[in-house]
Amino acid sequence: MALMGQAHFVRQELGSGNHAAAMRLLAELVAHLDRHVQREETGIFRAMRTSGEFLDEVDALEGEHRGFAAVVAALDPDSPDSVVDVTHLLDDLDVHVEREDLGIFPVSVVTLGADGWAIVDEAHTRSPSFLLDAATATPTPS
Numbered sequence: 001m002a003l004m005g006q007a008h009f010v011r012q013e014l015g016s017g018n019h020a021a022a023m024r025l026l027a028e029l030v031a032h033l034d035r036h037v038q039r040e041e042t043g044i045f046r047a048m049r050t051s052g053e054f055l056d057e058v059d060a061l062e063g064e065h066r067g068f069a070a071v072v073a074a075l076d077p078d079s080p081d082s083v084v085d086v087t088h089l090l091d092d093l094d095v096h097v098e099r100e101d102l103g104i105f106p107v108s109v110v111t112l113g114a115d116g117w118a119i120v121d122e123a124h125t126r127s128p129s130f131l132l133d134a135a136t137a138t139p140t141p142s
Contacts, residue, residue, distance in 0.1 A: 002131055003033060004097060007090045014083050023077045026086060030072050032130045033093075037065045040100075043123030044108055047116035054111075057104055064096050 006029040013022035045058045071089050076082060112120070 001097060001101070003029065003036060004094065006032065007093060010086065011090060014086060019077070019083070022083075022086065033068065035127060035130050037068075039123055039127050039129065041065065042127070043120040044104070044112075046123070047112050047119040048104065048108060050119060051112060051116050054104060054107060061096070061100060061104060064092075068093065068096075 006025065010022050010025045010029060013019075013025060041062060045062060048054055048058050068089065071085070071092075075085055075089070079085070108116070
């Protein structure tokens with residue numbers, strides 16, 4: 001997944017002590033994560049809600065989305081704890097993505113009917129993936 005690739009580069013810069021580059025890459029990751037979350041919540045999560053399937057899991061995943069936004073808003077790049085805070089954020093994001101990839105996404109393939117996939121398609125049309133941005137390139141370490 002592209003977001004996890006971006007997270008890897010943030011970790012790499014943190015590990016090499018290049019804090020400024022890590023924060024720049026984190027800002028790019030967060031912008032992409034925000035778009036991704038919007039697509040999930042208005043697409044597949046909305047479709048799952050409409051179908052009445054796995055509502056507790058959708059609630060939990062959306063709660064994690066709100067939690068990520070709160071952590072990002074509270075990050076202080078000048079704090080002596082910023083490296084630890086960013087690392088924890090990226091660790092939590094890894095777990096979240098794995099839960100989606102191994103849980104709700106495969107389940108949706110077999111539970112959503114045509115109406116559900118129409119909701120997903122509509123969300124994707126309204127908010128194309130950041131991967132389709134012409135200006136988006138795979139971040140590289142500075």
